[in-house]
Amino acid sequence: MKLTDIKELKKIANNIRISIIEQVYEAGSGHPGGALSIADIMAVLYFNQMNIDSKDEKSNLRDRLVLSKGHAVAALYAALAEKGYIPKEELKTFRKLGSRLQGHPDMEKLPGLDMSTGSLGQGLSIANGMAIASKMDSLGCRIYCILGDGEIEEGQIWEAAMTANKYHLDNLCVILDFNGLQIDGTVEEVKALDCLRSKWESFGFNVISCNGNDVEMLISSFEQAKQTKGMPSIIIAETIKGKGVSFMENKAEWHGKAPNEEEYNRAMKELKLEADKIENNIFELPGKEEKIWF
Amino acid sequence: MVLDKEIATRQSYGEALVELGEENENVVVLDADLSSATKTALFAKKFPDRFFDIGIAEQDMMGTAAGLSTFGKIPYASTFAVFAAGRSYDQVRNTIAHTNANVKICATHAGITVGEDGATHQMLEDIGMMRMLPNMRVISPSDDIQTKWVIKEVSKIKGPFYIRLCRLATPIIYDEKFVKENNIKFEIGKGIQIGDGTDASIIATGVTVSEALKAKEKLEKEGINVRVIDMHTIKPIDKELLIRCAKETKKIITVEDHSIYGGLGSTVCEVLSENYPVKVIRMGIKDTFGESGRAEELMKYFKIDCDSIIEIVKK
Numbered sequence: 029m030k031l032t033d034i035k036e037l038k039k040i041a042n043n044i045r046i047s048i049i050e051q052v053y054e055a056g057s058g059h060p061g062g063a064l065s066i067a068d069i070m071a072v073l074y075f076n077q078m079n080i081d082s083k084d085e086k087s088n089l090r091d092r093l094v095l096s097k098g099h100a101v102a103a104l105y106a107a108l109a110e111k112g113y114i115p116k117e118e119l120k121t122f123r124k125l126g127s128r129l130q131g132h133p134d135m136e137k138l139p140g141l142d143m144s145t146g147s148l149g150q151g152l153s154i155a156n157g158m159a160i161a162s163k164m165d166s167l168g169c170r171i172y173c174i175l176g177d178g179e180i181e182e183g184q185i186w187e188a189a190m191t192a193n194k195y196h197l198d199n200l201c202v203i204l205d206f207n208g209l210q211i212d213g214t215v216e217e218v219k220a221l222d223c224l225r226s227k228w229e230s231f232g233f234n235v236i237s238c239n240g241n242d243v244e245m246l247i248s249s250f251e252q253a254k255q256t257k258g259m260p261s262i263i264i265a266e267t268i269k270g271k272g273v274s275f276m277e278n279k280a281e282w283h284g285k286a287p288n289e290e291e292y293n294r295a296m297k298e299l300k301l302e303a304d305k306i307e308n309n310i311f312e313l314p315g316k317e318e319k320i321w322f
Numbered sequence: 323m324v325l326d327k328e329i330a331t332r333q334s335y336g337e338a339l340v341e342l343g344e345e346n347e348n349v350v351v352l353d354a355d356l357s358s359a360t361k362t363a364l365f366a367k368k369f370p371d372r373f374f375d376i377g378i379a380e381q382d383m384m385g386t387a388a389g390l391s392t393f394g395k396i397p398y399a400s401t402f403a404v405f406a407a408g409r410s411y412d413q414v415r416n417t418i419a420h421t422n423a424n425v426k427i428c429a430t431h432a433g434i435t436v437g438e439d440g441a442t443h444q445m446l447e448d449i450g451m452m453r454m455l456p457n458m459r460v461i462s463p464s465d466d467i468q469t470k471w472v473i474k475e476v477s478k479i480k481g482p483f484y485i486r487l488c489r490l491a492t493p494i495i496y497d498e499k500f501v502k503e504n505n506i507k508f509e510i511g512k513g514i515q516i517g518d519g520t521d522a523s524i525i526a527t528g529v530t531v532s533e534a535l536k537a538k539e540k541l542e543k544e545g546i547n548v549r550v551i552d553m554h555t556i557k558p559i560d561k562e563l564l565i566r567c568a569k570e571t572k573k574i575i576t577v578e579d580h581s582i583y584g585g586l587g588s589t590v591c592e593v594l595s596e597n598y599p600v601k602v603i604r605m606g607i608k609d610t611f612g613e614s615g616r617a618e619e620l621m622k623y624f625k626i627d628c629d630s631i632i633e634i635v636k637k
Contacts, residue, residue, distance in 0.1 A: 088393065136422055143392065147416040153382045154417060157389020157397075160374065164350075165393070184413070187382035195374075 031075040037243045038306045040110055041071035045272040046299045047106035047119060053292040055123035058131070061282040063103040065207040065240070065267040066174060070107040072246045073172055082112040085140050091169050092142040092158050096151020097176035097205060098132040099284070104141070105129050113140035149182025151175065152202065156188055159197040159260075170254070174203045178210030181219045186231065192260040193232030201253045202233070202262040205240065207269035209280045224264060233262045240265025273298055323500050323535055328491035331528075332430040334466040335487050336361025338473035339398060343369045346477055352387050352399045354380045359489075360400040360430045380405040384413035384425070391424040396477055402436075403429035403486060407448035418482050419455040426476050427452075428485045432462075433579030434612040434620045435490040435529050444612035450584020452484040453557040460557040461510065462486040462586075464531035465495040468554060471508050479510070486528060488579075490617040493532045495552075513560040515567075519547030522573035522635050525564070527553045527586045530577045530605075530626055537631040548635060556586055561593050568598045575603045575634055577626055582606040603634055 031037060044067040052058035074080070078091040095104050102122065109116045114128070121127035128138040132146030142158075145151050155173035162169040175185065192200055204224075212218050221227070228235045234256040238245040246265065253261035269283070270276030273295040287295055305311075342349050343365055350372045357363040357375060366373035376383040380401050387397035399406070406429035407414070418425045429448060436444045453460045461476070461483060463469040469487065476483045496506060504516055513525075517538060526534040534550045541548055551567060553560065568574055574594065576587035587604030594600055607624055621627040 092392075094389075134420075136420075143389075144416070144421045147412055150381075150385050150413055150417050153385025153413075154389040154392075156382075157386040158392060159389075160386070161390045161393030161395050164371070164395075167393075184379075184381045184385070187377075187379035188385065191376055191379070191382055191386060194377075 034244055035306060035309070037071050037075060039303065040075055041068040041243060042272070042299060042303050042306060043110055044070055044103055044106040046296065047109065048102040049273065049287065049292065049295045049299065051102045051105065051119050051122040052286045054120050056286050057123060058102055058286055059099040059284050060102070060273070060287070061209070061269040061276060061279070062097060062176060062205065062207065063100040064271045064273060064276065065269045066100055066103050066205050067271065068241050068243050068246060069174065069203055069205070069265060070103045072243055072250065074107040074111050076247055077250045078172065079170070082140070085113060089167055089169060092155070092171050094143045094145065094151040094155045094158070094171070094173045095133060096145055096173055097148065097179050098145030101131070101133045104133060108140045114138070148176070148179045149184040152185055152188035153191070155200055155202070156191050156195070156197060159192070159200040160195055162199055163197070169199065171200050172203065173200065174205060177204060177206045177208065177215050177221060178218065180204070180221065189228070189231040189233065196258050197260045198257050200260040201250065202260065204262055204264045205267055206264050207267045209269045209278065209283065211280065211283050213280055228262050228264070232259055234259050235262055235264060237264040237266065240267035241271050272302060323532070324494040324497050325536070327494045329466040329494065330489055330491045331463055331466065331469040331487040332359070332361050332489060334469035335428055335430065335473055336364040338470040339365040340368050342474050342477055343372065346396065348394060348396045349477060350374065350390055350395045350397050352376055352383050352397055354378055354383045354401040354405065356401050359402070360428070362400050381410040381413045384410045385417050387425045388417045388421060388423040396424055396426070398426045398428050400428045400430065402443060403432035403445035403448045404443055407445060407451050407484070411451060415455055419458045422457045422481050424480050424482070426483045426485060428473070428487060430487040431489045432486045433488060433529065434607060434624055435488055435579055435617040436612070437489065437617040437620065438614050440614040441611035446581040446607045446612060447584060448484070448486060449556055449578070449580050449586065450588065453589065458482050458484055458557065459510070459555070460484045460486070461555050462528040463554050464526070464528055464552050465492060467494060467496040468508060472554070475508070475510060488529050490529055492529050495532055495535065511555045511558045511560060513563045514552040514554070515549055515563065516552065517547070517549040519549045520571050521546050522548040522575055523551055523567035523571040524548055524631060524635070525551040525553050525567070525574065525576045525586065525590055527556060527578050529579050533621070533626065533628045534577060534631055536628040537635065540628070540632060541635060546635060553586060556589055559589050559593060561597065564590055564593045565598045568594050568600045573603070573635065574600055575605060575631070577605040577631055579626055580606055582608055605630065605634060
């Protein structure tokens with residue numbers, strides 16, 4: 029069932045954020061920054077865009093998601109729990125011995141996952157294979173693939189981009205989580221992504237850019253991608269790493285560490301305040317500086 | 323064994339793919355710009371819609387194959403062994419082995435028998451690298467007939483396989499007469515025993531099996547009776563057969579076109595040291611890279627040919 033109510037989608041995105049913080053805190057480790065940045069993308073994909081059924085999780089006709097930046101898996105588990113694929117109680121087992129919820133997605137352990145990932149740079153090739161297979165059998169599946177911005181420093185991404193172009197994979201929609209940060213600092217410092225838009229355009233992609241933390245813009249971007257025929261699409265989703273937790277926002281240090289008790293309480297307080305704001309229709313004007321490098 | 327009729331296992335692979343393509347429409351083939359050398363071009367010609375040339379991008383090819391497999395396709399992904407196992411090891415590890423993907427990696431041009439191309443193209447570590455991966459099964463067929471059987475057989479077994487093929491044309495071993503006389507049956511995970519000599523067991527795989535058989539014939543004329551084990555499946559290894567050979571024969575010799583580290587010889591040592599410790603002599607490439615030359619010359623130079631085997635048996 030497709031959820032179109034923007035307020036509901038925002039609530040789900042916020043629930044995903046709450047869940048990410050809970051999972052990472054409970055586990056004592058994990059990757060909150062890059063999971064928080066894709067919470068809105070996950071909410072829109074799982075509740076508005078993807079043709080999926082939690083009761084028929086292995087249907088060959090379902091849309092697929094390859095979370096190539098597998099370290100952000102807490103956002104994916106949260107979405108799967110919201111959707112009813114896994115009991116919410118199970119989220120407490122994240123990253124613990126014997127859990128189905130491995131530190132990086134493991135499809136062999138958790139059937140709701142469409143692919144195991146973890147080693148960066150590999151997801152787009154896999155998504156291509158899925159998109160080709162769907163086309164071969166005229167199944168009509170759409171294949172989504174979430175890449176990190178730091179991740180596209182991996183050469184295999186560009187090999188795969190050429191393959192997607194070669195086979196005109198218009199059933200493929202790549203989402204680039206453009207939060208501008210990676211472990212060692214800003215993406216600009218570590219390995220600049222100059223001319224990001226023209227890079228992807230020159231590789232044969234239909235390039236759509238949007239605020240990746242804005243549910244409405246994401247929906248219209250996904251719709252635009254769906255309507256594009258004969259070529260793959262990429263949504264360059266400008267996001268904030270750590271989005272929703274003030275002291276984690278735009279801080280590379282929150283890529284891969286868990287909050288302590290005090291930080292956990294502060295984060296939860298902020299996210300619950302946000303839930304109230306969404307409930308009461310209190311919106312803040314976006315104050316984020318526009319990124320100028322693409 | 324038909325010594326005068328030679329065919330490279332890569333050629334057998336290409337021909338088997340065409341037959342398999344007819345039999346099973348889920349079979350798809352991927353290559354990385356080497357289809358004329360890996361012989362997947364034969365399949366590409368017959369089934370252009372089921373053939374994907376991913377270009378010189380082996381890592382991308384492995385990922386694409388894994389993606390195809392999640393939709394029920396049975397991908398055969400081919401390139402030279404040095405690229406299949408080496409260049410894309412992380413992709414094979416994380417995207418194929420870890421996910422237990424139904425991908426058949428068919429790596430041609432393995433070993434020093436690649437010949438003139440030299441060290442960069444002579445893969446000597448792939449058996450070791452691949453057999454260390456959980457879920458991965460490793461097969462190194464020895465002749466045309468066995469290769470064709472293996473290629474079809476693995477399509478019926480879910481999960482990843484690494485199949486090691488060669489550039490060098492080698493004799494046909496398993497012709498009808500030979501199979502009948504020696505009561506031979508092909509089974510994945512079961513080595514083939516040829517002869518029951520007790521002076522030595524020569525355990526070989528891939529291109530060295532025919533060398534071992536030639537050595538066996540020559541030795542017989544001198545009154546030395548050996549048995550040859552064609553250990554086509556290196557993982558899972560046939561422990562039972564190895565232990566029996568160790569008990570029944572005076573000498574255990576392994577011979578492979580691969581490094582003596584990590585390959586067939588190491589596997590045999592692992593099994594025997596834990597189950598029935600005996601001395602094992604490992605013939606293979608000894609901690610060195612290959613080099614350019616004709617394949618037959620290189621086999622002599624690196625001492626994995628018939629005469630070198632005879633020498634070791636007699637020692």
